[in-house]
Amino acid sequence: MTHAIADSRVPALLDFLSVSPTPWHATATMAQRLEREGYRRLDETSNWQLVPGERAYVTRNDSSLIAFRLPDSHTALTSLRMIGAHTDSPCLRLKPSPAQASQGWLTLGVETYGGVLLSTWFDRDLGLAGRVQVRHQDGRRESLLLTVARPVACVPSLAIHLDRDVNSGRAINAQTQMSPVVMQLPESGDTPVEVFHALLIDLLEEQHGVRVADIIDFELGLHDVQLAAQSGLRGELITSARLDNLLSCFVGLEALLEADGEQGALFVATDHEEVGSASACGAQGPFLADVLKRINHYVGLDNEEGYQCLVQRSLMISCDNAHAVHPNFADKHDAGHGPKLNAGPVIKVNANQRYATNSVTASLFRELCREQNVPVQTFVSRADMGCGSTIGPITASEVGVPTLDIGLPQWGMHSIRETAGSHDVALLIKVLVAFCNREVLE
Structure with missing residues (x-):
């Protein structure tokens, strides 16, 4: 039992x-x-x-x-x-100007924080979290925490058919191969920077119930949205x-x-x-x-x-x-x-x-x-x-x-x-x- x-x-x-x-x-x-x-x-x-x-x-x-x-x-x-x-x-932190376009998709430029085991970040449901400095409609500045606990990004793997030697050991380039994919870019003609800026304002309103006037700066990172769990057949393990x-x-x-x-x-x-x-x-x-x-x-x-x-x-x-x-x-x-x-x-x-x-x-x-x-x-x-x-x-x-x-x-x-x-x-x-x-x- x-x-x-x-x-x-x-x-x-x-x-x-x-x-x-x-x-x-x-x-x-x-x-x-x-x-x-x-x-x-x-x-x-x-x-x-x-x-x-x-x-x-x-x-x-x-x-x-x-x-x-x-x-x-x-x-x-x-x-x-x-x-x-x-x-x-250790995690993936967004660069100060992370928004970039690739093949019609909004991706985010990241840098590694600490000694990240990069291979484990592929194909995970990722949320976005951190600290955002905002300006309100009345001109007041405030620091707000942002917590997006639902999947909004992923770093997709390359199919083995396109890299047959991957299981023999392949170096991972954090600059070119670790950019999370966030959304398909709209046909409105907005730049990736404008799309990401609007996205952040929407996410802050979703969490805090207030429409900020502007994003001044931020410190944001990606995180795995899978909840911590007690695992093992007899609950011997904690995974998180x-x-x-x-x-x-x-x-x-x-x-x-x-x-x-x-x-x-x-x-x-x-x-x-x-x-x-x-x-x-x-x-x-x-x-x-x-x-x-x-x-x-x-x-x-x-x-x-x-x-x-x-x-x-x-x-x-x-x-x-x-x-x-x-x-x-x-x-x-x-x-x-x-x-x-x-x-x-x-x-x-x-x-x-x-x-x-x-x-x-x-x-x-x-x-x-x-x-x-x-x-x-x-x-x-x-x-x-x-x-x-x-x-x-x-x-x-x-x-x-x-x-x-x-x-x-x-x-x-x-x-x-x-x-x-x-x-x-x-x-x-x-x-x-x-x-x-x-x-x-x-």
Whole structure:
């Protein structure tokens, strides 16, 4: 008899994944969740008046978010339990002037964002989503989210009859072969630019119920409209776009919300990790340090020494998914360090500091897993293969906080549709809640 894994968090995770096609949508969704739980929104341009027991959050660029909770007593905050993730995922982003005509069809010029696994984008039903800057009829400017969740585009494959060697391996040219087809051009004589401009205005009216006067600028991308799902004969799997790294965003936020609040805890989800994190709202930027300094001011040690004491007494757990052993490509892993789906969180290690883990930070996480009766795995790349990186080393070097890198195992990283284990979600949340509740971090 088949049955799905009974975990109340899985449906909530699937909903979060499905309604978060871009970093702006993910941040807005997390902000709504925080406000439902009593967290108040702070504005970076205003003075913060924090109080004991404060639960608050702040966003930057509408695509990065930091949420934190303070203990009930001023004197109790001597350290912070920090969980980090990132909101962005590899995708196809529209160029600033994307509209182009080809054989009577409107196609869109795109550029790749991050390390996209391009082959997986062919023949998928694609929607359009992102952030649009508009001018209203009264001259007012506004930033609007656009969410087109129905199929409006596709990147059609070339028939095998016209490329007999395709299954032997063919390079994909993102400039000439990845343009999504949107619609058949009308015979009105309107240019592709005019057609696309009118199309955007129609889509915004469809979603927001208002007819804008003009589109000033936009940041838009394509996304797979297939909803996230729990799959496998017994519900062992989760399949979705953007598991890397919205899965970690969900887990980290849930852990913060489920913590008992006795200790200082913070969750940070930054944008632009997939392209190096070098931005004002990325992990290499000052966002986290800016918030920590404001929290330090609340503590009453409003000086550099007090700030350094707070940072060095704290700990950052950087959460970003790990490569699970693929059943068809087991040789791509080191034989002794091949994480498996549904076998618990993974400690990520790299001798060249592509991950920030060291024996001290790893041992604390192993002890947390042991205390919570949660299995723990270790990932190390093969010595003859390169290794990706995370926000962990960047945060450690920019802020100076002791850090380790962990994540949940997954298959198909950077594919348009990735796969993870449904058991693992509750396991990592359990450990991270224990981390947030831990009285002593040493």
